[in-house]
Amino acid sequence: MLKIGFCGAGKMAQALVKGFIGAGLTKADLVLASCLPNDADSIKAFQDIGARAIFENRTIAEHGDVLILAVKPQVAPAVLSELKNSPRRLTLSIAMGVSLAALEKALPSGTPVIRVMPNTPALVGCGATVYARGSNAGDEDVAIAKRLFSSVGVCEEVTETMIDPVTALAGSGPAYVYMMIEALADGGVKMGLTRPLAYKLAAQTVLGAATMVRDTDEHPGKLKDDVASPAGSTITAIHYLERHGLRSALIGAVEAATERCREVTAAARPN
The missing domain is CATH 3.40.50.720 (NAD(P)-binding Rossmann-like Domain)
Incomplete structure (x- = not known):
């Protein structure tokens, strides 16, 4: 002990x-x-x-x-x-x-x-x-x-x-995911779901998807393709997300957070 x-x-x-x-x-x-x-x-x-x-x-x-x-x-x-x-x-x-x-x-x-x-x-x-x-x-x-x-x-x-990029990805990452959960739930509410049900489903969906990535060793792109049927609702939604820059925004967020971490680290560096 x-x-x-x-x-x-x-x-x-x-x-x-x-x-x-x-x-x-x-x-x-x-x-x-x-x-x-x-x-x-x-x-x-x-x-x-x-x-x-x-x-x-x-x-x-x-x-x-x-x-x-x-x-x-x-x-x-x-x-x-x-x-x-x-x-x-x-x-x-x-x-x-x-x-x-x-x-x-x-x-x-x-x-x-x-x-x-x-x-x-x-x-x-x-x-x-x-x-x-x-x-x-x-x-x-x-x-x-x-x-x-x-x-x-x-x-x-x-x-x-690698500490600063990790901080930007994993340290700050939960905040990005919380925003996504909130936005997904807002979408559900907009389309008629109750707020409690929308939050519960959004959170469980993120948890389940993350567990699939962690436990199956499948590439996230392959798992995404498995959900997206030809001419279906998922691929239509994916097209919308791509058109509005979801990937670019997340990549940029990690980059911006990394640079801020480097600024903080530099300021704390011993003389």
């Missing part, structure tokens, strides 16, 4: 704790998180899990086997400054835009660091996570990181240069 300390006690930290406990990788009483004294919601959430939330990052760093940096990027420099003289611990950072170089410079020399990028569906055990190892992280460290984050979804290793 791993003793895990979280710097940050927000929604993602709460989701990860639940996943780690559910997978039998830790126990609630082995988890400690830091948050602001006035963050009553996070304090209660950790209490409900059976873990504790405190107000000192240094204590978190001294707590256990793994330290997880789970704070907003704008808060990360201040938190890292508090950890400068802390004991060396395997450190997993989910702070967006904070590079391995910045982490390794701020933490005690020789600290094994792994940069991790999960997404919000980890809240329901369906996360898509990637990680990039720092210069001091060995295979055993990587195995711990992969075991932890595989407990809340899929988890794959990438080079750090």
Whole structure:
């Protein structure tokens, strides 16, 4: 069982704790998180899990086997400054835009660091996570990181240069899908469906289609062709979507989000 300390006690930290406990990788009483004294919601959430939330990052760093940096990027420099003289611990950072170089410079020399990028569906055990190892992280460290984050979804290793595109695709991607679900439901309502039924059918359709792509190993284009009968309603709808640039809009969204991630990363780069 791993003793895990979280710097940050927000929604993602709460989701990860639940996943780690559910997978039998830790126990609630082995988890400690830091948050602001006035963050009553996070304090209660950790209490409900059976873990504790405190107000000192240094204590978190001294707590256990793994330290997880789970704070907003704008808060990360201040938190890292508090950890400068802390004991060396395997450190997993989910702070967006904070590079391995910045982490390794701020933490005690020789600290094994792994940069991790999960997404919000980890809240329901369906996360898509990637990680990039720092210069001091060995295979055993990587195995711990992969075991932890595989407990809340899929988890794959990438080079750090791929973190920004992954953030744009998988990190921001749920927002794009929520917009599509909302739009599909609006279409159903326009054509006479009740709002609750339209949302239920749209969400289940997206879930089912995604599961087909994941579990069949078929190319999405092949699965699309299987639905589109000659002269049918589906191919008519596909033509409409192509004419109005659905693919181009999604490709452009990932590109734009990647560039923004790179801007944030560049701004956080150590001098």
